[in-house]
Amino acid sequence: MTESSGRPLHDNYGPEARAAVERESELPTTGWEREVARGLELGLPAADSVVDRRIPTFSRGELPHFAGINTFLKAPFVEDVRTCGEYDVVVLGAPFDGGTTYRPGTRFGPQGIRKISALYGPYNFELGVDLRESITIADLGDVFTIPGNIEKTFDQISKAVGHVYSSGAFPVVLGGDHSIGYPTVRGVSEHLSGNLGIIHFDRHVDTQETDLDERMHTTPWFHATDIPNVPARNLVQIGIGGWQAPRPGVKIGRERGTTIMTVTDCVEMGIEAAAQRALDVAWDGAEAVWLSFDVDCLDAAFVPGTGWPEPGGFLPREVLKFIQLVAAQPLAGIEVVECSPPYDHAEITSLIATRVICDTLGCLVRAGHLPRSAGD
Known part of the structure; x- marks a missing residue:
């Protein structure tokens, strides 16, 4: 060569x-x-x-990185959401922290992620992918969430994500706290004839039925796996551990048959083997798989800007390797949640959130799954 x-x-x-x-x-x-x-x-x-x-x-356009309007990767802002199907990838924010039970601030997550995304260009050296040359990306702005009303916000998010997914575009959802995991999955599942699997990165199980008498950010997967075509056996949870895992959620996971892998499990079996197990579980009899990434799956040193930081999580390079392997298979979409800029330092939490999204898109492009017409 x-x-x-x-x-x-x-x-x-x-x-x-x-x-x-x-x-x-x-x-x-x-x-x-x-x-x-x-x-x-x-x-x-x-x-x-x-x-x-x-x-x-x-x-x-892209340059200079310190200037311009804050859309994700400086993608065009598309005001007419009816046209989102004209793009390969559509970014939408879900600025909601009404489901938080400790630190708030994730309502500012979408803006924080968009802001730091200006630091990145469309080309990744190791992947050998240039998103600008491969796919079209649009930023639809944010879902109109309803402060103080969890259920109405859930309905808004489900309608928004369902609209994007059914258009044929690949949805990228910027959270928001993890309570949005339920309505995002609900929005996609309504447009599938078969089952939807979930690959869930987190330090917390998030499978309680309620928390503080509401459907909070500790409960999305209890309610998601109540959806008929989102079976619990297709939910794989990666990175769970520490002192913030409420026992009611552990009990629900055990009873419903979810799959849990701790950080130690993944490190000792190897990231490649762990990723393969995650894919096997999520794809078992499923029509599509949704990727739900909570930034607190990383060690607290790397994600100070989150609601429930927990030491002992993944290193960034471990997570990025995981993403590379998971996104070698097609995905229905991705959400990145629990980024709280008010608690962040030097925007490093927003930066890893951006990197996870960019690597997911780049790996899907490299594997031929984006644009979707290329992988159909």
């Missing part, structure tokens, strides 16, 4: 780096060229003193 210049690659690359460099040389630049042309058309050509004539007067 040679570089695009025709110069042979030397032998000092590491194996992963060499493969990454080779893949980059094969990627198109059509999307980037289109973005530059659009920026010059809509944002006016730059001042005469600017040498790089690809730069517009007004920021349009």
Whole structure:
């Protein structure tokens, strides 16, 4: 393999780096060229003193990373939600923390994730994927949640997620506390003829029937697995452990037959084997699988901005490897929850939330599952 210049690659690359460099040389630049042309058309050509004539007067598109409107990855904001099916991936926020039982602030999660996502470009070195060249992404903004009313908010979220999923777009839901796991799954399940499996990353089981007399962020999977086509046997829970696992939830999981893997389980069996077990459980007889990622599955040192931080969780590289393996198979969509910017430090919790989403999309693209027409 040679570089695009025709110069042979030397032998000092590491194996992963060499493969990454080779893949980059094969990627198109059509999307980037289109973005530059659009920026010059809509944002006016730059001042005469600017040498790089690809730069517009007004920021349009990816650059500069510190400027622009806060959409996810600076994707276009689509106000007419009826057109969401024209895009491969659709991002929507669920700004709700009415289900929290300790630290609040996850209602600001969608904005925090969008803000730090401006730090990222569309290309990932190791994956050899450029999202701008592979898929179209739109940001629909946020679901109109109802502060102080959990059930009405659930209905709003189910309708929103169901609308996006039924359009053919891949939904990316920015939480919000984990109570939204129930309405997101409900919204997808209503549009399936078969069963829906769930791969759930968390330090907490979230399978109680109620908490503080309501359906809180500790209860989504009790109610989700009450849905006829979301059986508990297809719920796999990864990273559970510590001192924040209420016994009623453990009892429900045992009785219903959910699958739990602790951090130690995953590390000792190996991330590859753990991911394969998760896929086997979630996909057993299922038509589709939903990915629910709670940032508190990571060690508390890496996610200070969350409602129930718990030491002893995963390292970021372990989680990202897990995501790479899980997203080698098709997914119905993803939610990332429990990001609370008011408690964050240097936006590192929002950053890992963004990274999980980007890696999921990149791995689905690399495996041919996005755009969906490519994997159908």
